[in-house]
Amino acid sequence: MSWRAKAMGDLWQRVGERPNLCDLDEATSAVVLLRVGALTRDIGSANQIEASLETAKNLLTESAVLFESLQMSEGVAETQIEIAVCYGRAGAFTEARVMLHEALTKLGDDVKRDLRAVAMLRSAIVEWSATRFHDALRILTEAVPLFEASRNTVLKGKLHHGFGFVLKALGVAEGRQDYIDRALIEYAAANFYFEGDGLTRYVGCVENNLGLLFSMIGKFREAHEHLDCAQTFFTTLKDTANLAQADETRARVMLAEGRFFESEKIASAAVRLLEQGGEQSLLAQALTKQGVALARLKHYDRARSTVQRAIAVAEQAGDSERAGQAVLVMIEELETSISNDDLKAAMDSAVELLKKTQDMSALKRLIICACRVLAALHSHPSLPPSVDWRNFSIERELLRLEGHFIRLALKDSGGRVTPAARRLGLRSHQALVHILNTRHENLLEVRAPIKQRHRSIVQEDDAVAARTTRRNTD
Numbered sequence: 154m155s156w157r158a159k160a161m162g163d164l165w166q167r168v169g170e171r172p173n174l175c176d177l178d179e180a181t182s183a184v185v186l187l188r189v190g191a192l193t194r195d196i197g198s199a200n201q202i203e204a205s206l207e208t209a210k211n212l213l214t215e216s217a218v219l220f221e222s223l224q225m226s227e228g229v230a231e232t233q234i235e236i237a238v239c240y241g242r243a244g245a246f247t248e249a250r251v252m253l254h255e256a257l258t259k260l261g262d263d264v265k266r267d268l269r270a271v272a273m274l275r276s277a278i279v280e281w282s283a284t285r286f287h288d289a290l291r292i293l294t295e296a297v298p299l300f301e302a303s304r305n306t307v308l309k310g311k312l313h314h315g316f317g318f319v320l321k322a323l324g325v326a327e328g329r330q331d332y333i334d335r336a337l338i339e340y341a342a343a344n345f346y347f348e349g350d351g352l353t354r355y356v357g358c359v360e361n362n363l364g365l366l367f368s369m370i371g372k373f374r375e376a377h378e379h380l381d382c383a384q385t386f387f388t389t390l391k392d393t394a395n396l397a398q399a400d401e402t403r404a405r406v407m408l409a410e411g412r413f414f415e416s417e418k419i420a421s422a423a424v425r426l427l428e429q430g431g432e433q434s435l436l437a438q439a440l441t442k443q444g445v446a447l448a449r450l451k452h453y454d455r456a457r458s459t460v461q462r463a464i465a466v467a468e469q470a471g472d473s474e475r476a477g478q479a480v481l482v483m484i485e486e487l488e489t490s491i492s493n494d495d496l497k498a499a500m501d502s503a504v505e506l507l508k509k510t511q512d513m514s515a516l517k518r519l520i521i522c523a524c525r526v527l528a529a530l531h532s533h534p535s536l537p538p539s540v541d542w543r544n545f546s547i548e549r550e551l552l553r554l555e556g557h558f559i560r561l562a563l564k565d566s567g568g569r570v571t572p573a574a575r576r577l578g579l580r581s582h583q584a585l586v587h588i589l590n591t592r593h594e595n596l597l598e599v600r601a602p603i604k605q606r607h608r609s610i611v612q613e614d615d616a617v618a619a620r621t622t623r624r625n626t627d
Contacts, residue, residue, distance in 0.1 A: 165189050168197050168205055171212075179219055183228055186216035191235045198242065198430060201393040206431035210239045227268070230259040234272050237279070244434035244470030246283045253279065270299035270308055277315050281322065282434065284474045284512040287565060287576075289319045310346030310355065313339045318362055325369045326514040327575045336366060354395065357386030361399050368406040376406045394435075397426035401439045408445060417446035433470035437463045441479045448486035457487055468506075477506030478515055484522040493530055500526040511565060513576050516558055523554055556593045559585070568601030 164185055165172040172189045174182045190212035197205020213236045220228035237252035253276045260269045273296035280289035293315050300312040317339035324332030340359050347355040364380035367373070380403050387396040400423035407416035420443035427436040440463035447456035460483050467476035480503040488496060500523060507519055527550060558577065566572040574585040589596055 165192075168193050168200075168202050169208060180223055180225070183216050183219035183223065183225070183232075186212050186219065187228070187232050187235065190216060190232075191238075194235070194239055194242075198394045198432065199390070199392045201397070201426055201430035203429055204431065206239050206243055210236055213239070226259045227265055230256040230265075230272070231268060233259075234268070234275055237275055241275070241279045241282055242432045242434070244282075244432075244437070244467065244472035244475070246279050247471060249279045250276070266299050267303050267305055267308060270296055270303060270312075273299065274308075274311055274315060277319070281315075281319050283472070284322075284510060284515065286319050286322045286326070287511050289315070290323065293319060306346050307350055307352065307355075310343045310350070310352070313343035313346065314355070314359060314362075317343060317359070321362065321366045321369070322512075325366075326512060326578075328578055329575065333366070333370060337363075340366075353386050354390055354392060357383045357390070357392075357395060357399075360386065361395070361402055364399075365402050365405065368402075368409055371409075373406060373410055377403075380406070393426050394430060394432065397423045397439070398435060400426070401435070401442060404439070404442045404446065408442065408449070413446050413449040417443055417450060420446055433466050434472045434475055437467035437470070437472065437475045437479065440466065441475070441482055444479070445482055445486055448482075453487060453490040457483070457491070460487070473506045474510055474512070474515070477503050477510065478518075480506060481515070481518050481522055484526060485518070488525060488529065496526050496529055511576075513578055516561075517578060520551075520554055520558065524551065552592065555588075556596060559588070559593060560596055560599060563596065563599045568599055570600060 163173060172185050174185060177185065190209045193205055193212060194209035196202070197209065213232050217229050217232040217236070220226075220232060233252045233256040237249040237256070240246070240249035240252065253272055256272050257269065257276075260272065273292055277289040277292040277296070280286070280292060293312065296312070300309055303309065317336045320332045320336035320339060323329060324336055340363055344356055344359050347359065360379045360383035364376045364378075364383060367376035367379060380399055383399045383402075384396060386392075387399055400419050404416045404420035404423065407413075407419065420439055423439040424436065424443055427439055440459055444456045444460035444463060447453075447459055460479055463479040464476050464483075467473075467479060480499050483491070483499050484496065484503065491499075503519060503522065507515055510516060559573070562573040562576040563570075565576065570585055570589075571582040574582045577585065579585050589600075
């Protein structure tokens with residue numbers, strides 16, 4: 154049990170028990186319920202205690218009701234932030250967003266700035282967990298003044314860690330080496346603060362993320378070194394949840410190395426650990442990696458059932474992104490072992506689940522899978538009679554898909570061509586301009602006016618440069 158739990162004394166002994174609220178007034182009871190709820194969630198997560206997330210959410214909700222009855226809006230907001238963490242860990246991102254929005258509304262701009270900074274950081278965590286990386290980057294950038302004004306070094310470290318995580322994801326998805334370089338700087342800054350405060354668990358999380366980053370850029374030796382450090386920290390702390398995440402990361406690295414047998418074994422261990430808790434999104438992610446490894450080992454039946462379970466777990470949690478990515482794995486890895494009807498159903502499901510994704514790597518995979526499914530259906534000798542292929546054109550369908558994703562990228566970038574081109578993985582904005590002028594003239598109206606677009610890009614680049622300069626001189 155953590156020192157914070159021990160500090161509760163006779164008020165609370167262990168996860169699963171209600172705190173002793175006898176002889177406490179309502180305001181004090183609300184605070185105790187808030188602290189015990191947060192501790193139940195974090196201790197339960199670290200040790201993968203069954204139903205701890207639900208227990209924590211109930212305690213925190215009870216706390217919020219008490220604060221509300223006392224008209225203590227800041228207490229309600231703090232409790233909503235903690236409830237949002239419960240929803241986020243369970244993969245219920247919509248509910249988490251609602252809670253955080255309500256909390257930020259109650260806090261306003263000038264009240265409890267550190268608490269507002271925490272709420273914005275939690276919002277960014279929800280968005281990057283949902284693979285909405287650009288939204289997460291926007292939230293973190295908006296929150297910078299709050300963190301810079303704070304004297305809380307732990308918060309500063311968490312901000313750097315958040316930037317590192319988002320920039321890593323964007324750098325890999327969009328082929329941005331500058332983002333990857335900045336991610337490494339952010340992780341180093343985060344470790345500076347965490348090590349200075351003796352926060353071993355947070356240092357372990359940074360090491361785990363560095364392991365994943367080095368794997369993504371093909372530096373496997375460095376990836377394993379960082380993961381060795383992370384696992385040492387988490388083993389010492391007996392932190393089951395983070396140890397499972399480190400195992401899942403190791404499984405990804407071994408998949409990339411072609412070490413499928415070892416990857417499946419480690420992913421399976423991560424699944425067993427995560428099955429004990431309530432963090433369904435993490436469980437779905439580990440199941441997906443195990444399914445990939447099984448498919449590469451040609452254990453197709455086990456692979457299919459494992460991936461189907463990953464899809465079900467993610468959908469039950471409300472995590473459409475991870476469910477959609479698991480469906481893509483079904484197409485990518487099991488195309489030749491499932492029927493054409495199942496293949497088409499999987500493609501329809503993937504399109505629906507990923508229709509709001511901002512993860513460009515997922516969009517690229519979706520396009521490739523669509524091409525593969527269309528080719529498989531077109532070449533099949535016994536197509537169902539309800540399908541009319543007389544006027545079918547794969548070139549026309551690919552053009553339609555290309556236009557769909559260009560429209561999405563332009564919409565997400567406010568009509569600005571340069572960031573839209575980055576989202577699409579194109580080498581320059583001129584490449585996108587050429588595509589628009591030659592193949593998708595109907596989308597030219599989606600572009601922002603030239604003057605507005607130029608000014609927005611300059612402002613964005615100046616803001617990024619100014620923030621990087623300031624924080625590199627800290």
